[in-house]
Amino acid sequence: MGAARVAMPFIPARLVRRHGWTIGVYVLLLASLVFTVAIHPTYGAFDVQSLALGALPLALAAAAQTVVVLSGGIDLAVGPMMAVANVLAARAMLHVSFRDALIIAVLVLVLGCAAGAFNGCLVVFSRVPDIVVTLAMSFVWGGVALLILEKPGGGAPLDFQNLASGTSISPWVPNALILMVLVVAAVWVPLRSSRPGLALYAVGSERTAAHASGVNVALARVLAYTLSGAFSAAGGLALTMTTGIGSPLSGTLYTLSSVATIVLGGVSLAGGKGGMLGPMAAAFILTLIPADLIFLGIDPNYGQVIQGTVIVLVVMVGGLAALRRKTA
Amino acid sequence: MSEPSPLLEVSGLSKRFGAVVALRSANLSVRPGEIHALMGANGAGKSTLVKVLTGVLRPDGGTITVRGQVRAIVSPAEARRAGLMPVYQDPALIPDLTVLQNLRLTATRVDAVRHWLSELGMSGIDFGAQARELPAPSLRLLDLARALAAEPDVLLLDEITAALPADLTERVFEVIGRRREQARSVIFISHRLAEVSIFCDRATVLRDGETVGVVEPARGGDARIVDLMLGPVAADVVQAEAQRAPTNAGSAAGHVRLEVRSLRAGNMLQDVSFSVRSGEVLGIAALEGQGQRELFDCLAGVRRPDGGQILAEGRVTAFRHPYDAIRAGLVLVPADRMQALLRQRSVRENIALPLVSRIARWGLINPRAERRRVNQAIHRLQIDTRAQSQVRRLSGGNQQKVSIARWLAAGFQTLLCFDPTRGIDIGTKRQIYLLVRELAAAGSAILLFTSELAEIPLACDRVIVLFGGRVVQVLPARIADESTLLRAAHGLAAEAAS
Numbered sequence: 001m002g003a004a005r006v007a008m009p010f011i012p013a014r015l016v017r018r019h020g021w022t023i024g025v026y027v028l029l030l031a032s033l034v035f036t037v038a039i040h041p042t043y044g045a046f047d048v049q050s051l052a053l054g055a056l057p058l059a060l061a062a063a064a065q066t067v068v069v070l071s072g073g074i075d076l077a078v079g080p081m082m083a084v085a086n087v088l089a090a091r092a093m094l095h096v097s098f099r100d101a102l103i104i105a106v107l108v109l110v111l112g113c114a115a116g117a118f119n120g121c122l123v124v125f126s127r128v129p130d131i132v133v134t135l136a137m138s139f140v141w142g143g144v145a146l147l148i149l150e151k152p153g154g155g156a157p158l159d160f161q162n163l164a165s166g167t168s169i170s171p172w173v174p175n176a177l178i179l180m181v182l183v184v185a186a187v188w189v190p191l192r193s194s195r196p197g198l199a200l201y202a203v204g205s206e207r208t209a210a211h212a213s214g215v216n217v218a219l220a221r222v223l224a225y226t227l228s229g230a231f232s233a234a235g236g237l238a239l240t241m242t243t244g245i246g247s248p249l250s251g252t253l254y255t256l257s258s259v260a261t262i263v264l265g266g267v268s269l270a271g272g273k274g275g276m277l278g279p280m281a282a283a284f285i286l287t288l289i290p291a292d293l294i295f296l297g298i299d300p301n302y303g304q305v306i307q308g309t310v311i312v313l314v315v316m317v318g319g320l321a322a323l324r325r326k327t328a
Numbered sequence: 329m330s331e332p333s334p335l336l337e338v339s340g341l342s343k344r345f346g347a348v349v350a351l352r353s354a355n356l357s358v359r360p361g362e363i364h365a366l367m368g369a370n371g372a373g374k375s376t377l378v379k380v381l382t383g384v385l386r387p388d389g390g391t392i393t394v395r396g397q398v399r400a401i402v403s404p405a406e407a408r409r410a411g412l413m414p415v416y417q418d419p420a421l422i423p424d425l426t427v428l429q430n431l432r433l434t435a436t437r438v439d440a441v442r443h444w445l446s447e448l449g450m451s452g453i454d455f456g457a458q459a460r461e462l463p464a465p466s467l468r469l470l471d472l473a474r475a476l477a478a479e480p481d482v483l484l485l486d487e488i489t490a491a492l493p494a495d496l497t498e499r500v501f502e503v504i505g506r507r508r509e510q511a512r513s514v515i516f517i518s519h520r521l522a523e524v525s526i527f528c529d530r531a532t533v534l535r536d537g538e539t540v541g542v543v544e545p546a547r548g549g550d551a552r553i554v555d556l557m558l559g560p561v562a563a564d565v566v567q568a569e570a571q572r573a574p575t576n577a578g579s580a581a582g583h584v585r586l587e588v589r590s591l592r593a594g595n596m597l598q599d600v601s602f603s604v605r606s607g608e609v610l611g612i613a614a615l616e617g618q619g620q621r622e623l624f625d626c627l628a629g630v631r632r633p634d635g636g637q638i639l640a641e642g643r644v645t646a647f648r649h650p651y652d653a654i655r656a657g658l659v660l661v662p663a664d665r666m667q668a669l670l671r672q673r674s675v676r677e678n679i680a681l682p683l684v685s686r687i688a689r690w691g692l693i694n695p696r697a698e699r700r701r702v703n704q705a706i707h708r709l710q711i712d713t714r715a716q717s718q719v720r721r722l723s724g725g726n727q728q729k730v731s732i733a734r735w736l737a738a739g740f741q742t743l744l745c746f747d748p749t750r751g752i753d754i755g756t757k758r759q760i761y762l763l764v765r766e767l768a769a770a771g772s773a774i775l776l777f778t779s780e781l782a783e784i785p786l787a788c789d790r791v792i793v794l795f796g797g798r799v800v801q802v803l804p805a806r807i808a809d810e811s812t813l814l815r816a817a818h819g820l821a822a823e824a825a826s
Contacts, residue, residue: 018458198425198433205424212384212420213434214405272424 021266021318022278028314029281032288040295045171051287052176053242056164057082058257059180059283060235062265063188064228065258066279068130071224072204072271076134077119078232078258080141083251085112085236087145090154090246098159105160109233115141116229120222138255145248154246164241176242180280183234187227188276200224205272260311261286266318285310333396335360335513336381336412336482341390342537343376350376352537354390358482360511363504365524365545367517368534369557369780374517375417377534378484381515382414383407394481411481415488419467420474423460427470430459440477441470448473449499465492472500483507484515489523490617501527519615521818525550533557554811582606584642585773586658586742588627591636597622598797599636604742604773609764611788611805612777613813619797620777624746627775628660629653641741654682657741663750665727668734671720675711676702678719678730682738705733709763725756732763742773749778761787781813795819 016023037043061078068075085108093101119137123130164176191197199220202210211217239250259269265282267274289310290303338356342349351373358364366374379385381392383404392399394410401407407414421430431438438455445451450469459467468488475483483504489497504514505527518524524531525545533541533556541556543549587603597619604610614620625631627638629647638645640656647653650660659682662668669678679702709729719730728748735743745764749757764787768774776787784791788805793816801816 014456195432195435198429201425201429202422202433205422209418209420209422210433212382212404212414212416213422213430214403214408215433272422 019275019277020321022275022281024318025265025278025281025285029285029288032285032292036288036292036295039292045167047291048172049165049167049174049176051284051291052174052180053165054291055283055287056176056180056242057235057238057254058261058287059280060183060231060238061254061258062261062279062283063184063276064231064235066262066265066267066274066276067200067224067227067231069262069267069269070204070271070274071200071221072207073123073130073221073224074134074259074269075119075225075228076131076255077137077141078228078235079251079253079255080138080145081112081115081229081232081251082236082239082254083145083248084115084141084148085233086239086250087149087154087246087248089237089240090156091149093156093160093240094154096157098157101157101160105237108237109230112229112231112233112236113226114229116232117222117226119229120225123225124218124221142248142252145251149246149248152245152247156240156244161241161244164238176238179238183231184276184280187230191227192275196220196223201272203271257286260307264311264314334358334393335362335395335511336515337393338377338381339391339393341377341380341392342388343373343380343385344388349537351380351387353539354534354537355539356515356532357542358513358515359529360513361508362529363508363514363516363527365516365518365528365531366534367524367531367553367557372534372557373537374534375486376537378414378416378486378515378517381407382412382484408478408480412484413475413478413480413482414484415468415471415475415486417486417490419459419464420471421459421467424458426458427453427455427462430470431455431474434474436474436477441473444473444476444503445469447503449496465496468492469496469500476503480512482513482515484517486517487519488516489518489520497523519818521550521553524553554814557814582608582771582773585640586627586775587637587639587642588623589637589639591623591626591633591638593619593622593626593631593633596797597626597633600794600797600799601636602792602799602802604775606741606771606773607768608790609768609774609776609788609805611784611791611808612775612794613781613784613791613808613817614777614794615817616779618794618817620794621746622797623794624660624744624775624777627653627658627744629658630660654738654740658744659735659738659740659742660744660746661728661731661735661748663747665731666720668731669719669727672718675706675719675722675730679705679733679737682734701737702733705737708736709733710759725760728756728760729763732760736767740772742775743767745774745776745778747777747779749780749783757783758786781810781817784808784810784813793817 061082064078065075088111089104089108092104096104119134122137123133126133162175164179166175167173168175199210199215200223202213202215203217203220207217235254236251240246243250261282262274262279263269264285265274265279267279286307289307290300293300293303293306334357336356336358338354341351341354343351354373354377356377366377368374376385380387381401383401383406386402392401394412399410401410401412421427422433425433428438431441442451445453448469450466453462453466453470472488488500492500507514516524516528528545531543531545531549531553532539533543533553535557543552543556545553582605584603585606589601591600592598596617600619600623602610612620622631626633629650629652632648638647640658645652645656647656670681680698709732711726711729711733719727722730749760761783764774764776778784785805785808791803791805791808791813792799793801793813795817796819800819803812
């Protein structure tokens, strides 16, 4: 009781300190939304929907990358695995009922877990560095996607596409946003407060101390890659929903974009630090930037340059803030 | 007196890391209800023994018997099931998790930890704080409370008192002393002889990875512990004295190459002054963590001092980078060879690396000049170059020779040796000390920290003893026998003088 009384006034300060980055990312998101409305006064519900549609696959790719990076690894196979899920779903869902499409979606998610677990086992038991294994696996999964569907095609029932594309509560709350929150929360909330979740952070934070604390390091790392596979598969399904077709090269961009997103979202590439909230907002920011450039009439080819610049600037400013706190 | 059957029995335990033998044949027998000290000089194998007993390392040979049952302790979890619970030298909490999360991670009962923390007089720790936000003593006591909460049969404490202030140390002793009543035991590792003799029932002494004796410190055993830790070195010293007598003569004549005035850095290095002359080997004796690392880091330009001056060849210096120190003629030979060497490159490239700046003309390396200087260095140090294609394949001793050879080829005025013979066999050790003497005779000044006090009279002319970041004693090496140094290094200088 005494401790609680003493601790109370510190809680907001500590919350801000510990989650400062996440708060900063949401402030940045809010600022860029305000900026967007300022330069494009007719920005409306439809634009919000297309923003959410664009951000959904990236957010799921970022979630996939986040779990692995938190455990102290990296997964360069995220994009190609999304492509595999995308073409698999689009090929199997062509001309099927909504119910069958849902069953197929579940199967794809299970396959995603299996593929992720396979990646993880390779990394942990071959002792080849994760960056090499997942880079090699990215070629393997990229090839598999092309084998499943040679060129863009396939399809999915309209109801299934509407899971992401439509709106149900209000035109201002796109389904894509709800879906993203539900999918990420369904995995992350229970995990975050359980021992396996703690083990994930522990392994990424200080591997020897984790081992000495009795954590099964190998298992925790395989778990991270398994979850990454699940999120990647979800991302692939999201691509099927948002585009309506399957495309074997659809995932290519997402591997590196996912890394950029989580860095902007405050996940430390050294492992052990960060969460899911930051990367989700970061996915929206990075989707909003190219849209803003179109509104401003700037050549969209500058988009990449500007995105890269924003990431470096934000991470630099964040680093400076951390440095000042340390010396203060 | 009937001998109670031991709670934990270790026999013939061995462990090697590559070429380095950490444990040769360790024996240990702990009775129920006993506080048992594990003593030994730095590198004698105490920490390795603890890590083997608690499943962090797998032994190469030997048996571990707990309550009469032979156990294969293959993981930390298995050690816990066998009733062995460690508190390691390094904090074991995950820095990015809160205290509460750390306890959940190890499935520790929170109320039990709170209970033990209040027993230890530390009930104020905020369980919502991240481990990285807590001060070192709190982390140590949390580690201890977490270990106590598991109610282990044998508690292993590795240097728990090193990071604690005196009042907390007393509290720790009182709490773990109560385990005696429950016939539970403690294995206690400490460098502080005084603590051990007051507090421990028996002491097992390790030397070079081998158990050399079991002593009851309460009955005037300290002297015997010191003897056992030292080993039979007297003969060696005499022999070495004969070897080095001629090189030592002209040492006083040289000019001062390196002078340090009231150097301060961090908490560990408080106020250190000394000077080293050309032709002189100045030894530094200290237990772990008395400021020697900070001292060498400052001298080698790795960190900037908080106060005081470093004078090289009479000029005040301000090193901002190791490069500046090397330019000023101060070069470092670290204990961890792999810190200095490129482990996958050849002996030749390693030796030539610091040399490149001197023989490169307009960015191109002059291969002939490089080969000549490298060959000279290899020849002079008698490096065994059979495994020369990759430095990591060399033995520890030869690796250390390569890291000295690098500087030999590049040229230097003052050589800073930080525990250069750690984990090196006795023959190569002798060669390295002879080499150090030779370099001094050729006009260099040498600063030599070694964790093996017995070797100070072999290589040094004078020795300074550091304790708590200060110089507590300066002695001519001739009279610095090991027990004198050991006493001074344990902060018992006043006693020795009286």
